[in-house]
Amino acid sequence: MPPPTSDATALDSLPSNLRVHVIGAGPVGLLLTALLQSVEGLSVCLYEKRREYTRTRMVQLAPYLVADSVESYRADAIDGDSVEAIFDSSELEQGLAFRQSIPPDLSALLRSWALGFCPLNSIERSISDLIDARGLNGVERTSAVVTAEEGMAMLKPGDVLIDATGSGSLLRDHLAPGSGEVADGANTLNVRLEYALVITFLYGQKYDCNEFCKYAKNRENPHYKFIPMVHRTHYDGSVSHVTGIVNISAREYEAMPSRFDGQWLRSNFPGVAQSMDRFIDKIKEETHGEILGDLEIVRIPLDLYRARSATSRQWLTAGPRDHPFASSPVFLAGDSAIGSPYFQSISLGFECAMFLAGLIAQRDLPLTEMLDRYELYIYKQWLRVYMRSKMIKHNKDLFESIDDPHALIDKLHIY
Ligand SMILES: Cc1cc2nc3c(=O)[nH]c(=O)nc-3n(C[C@H](O)[C@H](O)[C@H](O)COP(=O)(O)OP(=O)(O)OC[C@H]3O[C@@H](n4cnc5c(N)ncnc54)[C@H](O)[C@@H]3O)c2cc1C
Numbered sequence: 001m002p003p004p005t006s007d008a009t010a011l012d013s014l015p016s017n018l019r020v021h022v023i024g025a026g027p028v029g030l031l032l033t034a035l036l037q038s039v040e041g042l043s044v045c046l047y048e049k050r051r052e053y054t055r056t057r058m059v060q061l062a063p064y065l066v067a068d069s070v071e072s073y074r075a076d077a078i079d080g081d082s083v084e085a086i087f088d089s090s091e092l093e094q095g096l097a098f099r100q101s102i103p104p105d106l107s108a109l110l111r112s113w114a115l116g117f118c119p120l121n122s123i124e125r126s127i128s129d130l131i132d133a134r135g136l137n138g139v140e141r142t143s144a145v146v147t148a149e150e151g152m153a154m155l156k157p158g159d160v161l162i163d164a165t166g167s168g169s170l171l172r173d174h175l176a177p178g179s180g181e182v183a184d185g186a187n188t189l190n191v192r193l194e195y196a197l198v199i200t201f202l203y204g205q206k207y208d209c210n211e212f213c214k215y216a217k218n219r220e221n222p223h224y225k226f227i228p229m230v231h232r233t234h235y236d237g238s239v240s241h242v243t244g245i246v247n248i249s250a251r252e253y254e255a256m257p258s259r260f261d262g263q264w265l266r267s268n269f270p271g272v273a274q275s276m277d278r279f280i281d282k283i284k285e286e287t288h289g290e291i292l293g294d295l296e297i298v299r300i301p302l303d304l305y306r307a308r309s310a311t312s313r314q315w316l317t318a319g320p321r322d323h324p325f326a327s328s329p330v331f332l333a334g335d336s337a338i339g340s341p342y343f344q345s346i347s348l349g350f351e352c353a354m355f356l357a358g359l360i361a362q363r364d365l366p367l368t369e370m371l372d373r374y375e376l377y378i379y380k381q382w383l384r385v386y387m388r389s390k391m392i393k394h395n396k397d398l399f400e401s402i403d404d405p406h407a408l409i410d411k412l413h414i415y
Pocket of ligand 1: 023024025026027028029047048049050057058059060061120144145146147164165166167170198333334335336343344345346347348349
């Protein structure tokens with residue numbers, strides 16, 4: 001069921017001289033700011049707590065983000081089917097039309113990031129530099145940690161507040177109306193898919209992985225199969241960057257520190273280490289290279305989540321009138337709204353930013369309609385992410401039992 005629609009709010013539409021506060025200048029907050037920067041009659045206040053962009057992990061944007069036709073938008077066999085089932089053609093056409101209207105300086109960057117891997121901080125720096133190079137036209141940047149109370153206090157009636165603070169969202173749970181203490185998870189639907197070790201290493205030869213390689217190199221690993229992430233091996237001309245995950249139990253997760261290296265793994269969880277060694281030995285047999293340095297390991301719960309409300313719609317329609325959210329629309333964008341460990345989250349966050357910037361630019365749009373449309377859009381994106389993530393998780397579970405027909409059949413639901 002799509003979320004219900006709203007009926008009446010304290011505000012009818014956004015003021016003509018609009019002030020937008022964007023909290024969080026990660027990739028999504030930056031893209032939103034760059035998109036809003038070219039909208040007439042609007043100023044943006046962008047807040048960021050980090051002084052420098054230091055996240056060097058290699059990421060890639062999904063090709064659908066820069067698609068120029070509905071066919072190319074649906075090119076991914078699995079995601080394309082979900083998209084076709086969830087979105088109307090007119091919605092897809094509108095999304096593509098918005099992409100065509102993105103200023104050339106920004107769209108050139110987006111296209112270049114969809115071609116191959118690049119460090120996350122180079123995406124952040126490029127958009128940040130672009131905003132500055134445009135002469136800060138209408139954008140005021142503040143370096144500060146913003147608290148939820150400060151976020152609320154900065155709002156004048158009619159201001160828009162966008163929370164782009166990532167998965168640990170500053171305001172997500174504050175969007176559930178209520179009085180008193182805000183309960184953790186009050187507005188968050190969380191599906192814990194599994195516990196995993198994310199293992200990264202550098203390898204001194206070209207190494208590319210596909211589904212057959214995952215199978216062949218794990219054949220002697222009945223447990224703790226190492227699964228390089230799809231399209232997450234990256235060769236920079238001399239070194240391959242390999243990232244993958246190993247499924248672990250909740251008890252094992254509890255017994256591990258949050259970060260460690262291969263040596264610690266060998267001493268404390270020899271079963272996992274042997275499985276990794278077997279996988280890596282097979283890479284070496286094939287490509288005659290060596291691991292450079294040690295394994296870098298992080299233990300994480302893999303959570304699929306969404307904000308049940310991605311806007312302050314409930315505050316505006318039914319909350320106490322004296323609360324700041326009752327007179328200022330709030331939107332969640334990027335990881336603060338939806339996240340999945342198996343989905344291209346930056347691309348998803350960028351799409352949400354485009355949709356939201358397109359809504360805010362339509363100054364004559366009634367506020368209720370703006371909120372309803374954003375909620376529905378996020379809900380549809382959630383369905384898309386949920387379907388794909390659950391399918392990947394199911395496939396992973398089957399893969400774990402691939403050499404044990406009884407265990408495999410036990411996990412199948414065929415008809
Ligand atoms: C190991 C790993 C690999 C990944 N690989 C990929 C990939 O290949 N492709 C992909 O699409 N995605 C990938 N992701 C996910 C991707 O990094 C995130 O989806 C993306 O960074 C989300 O962007 P965001 O702007 O919504 O949030 P974030 O990147 O989390 O940015 C939030 C920003 O808000 C700031 N902030 C937070 N709180 C406050 C506050 N109170 N006051 C002021 N500022 C605040 C933070 O400092 C930060 O700059 C990966 C993630 C991980 C962990």
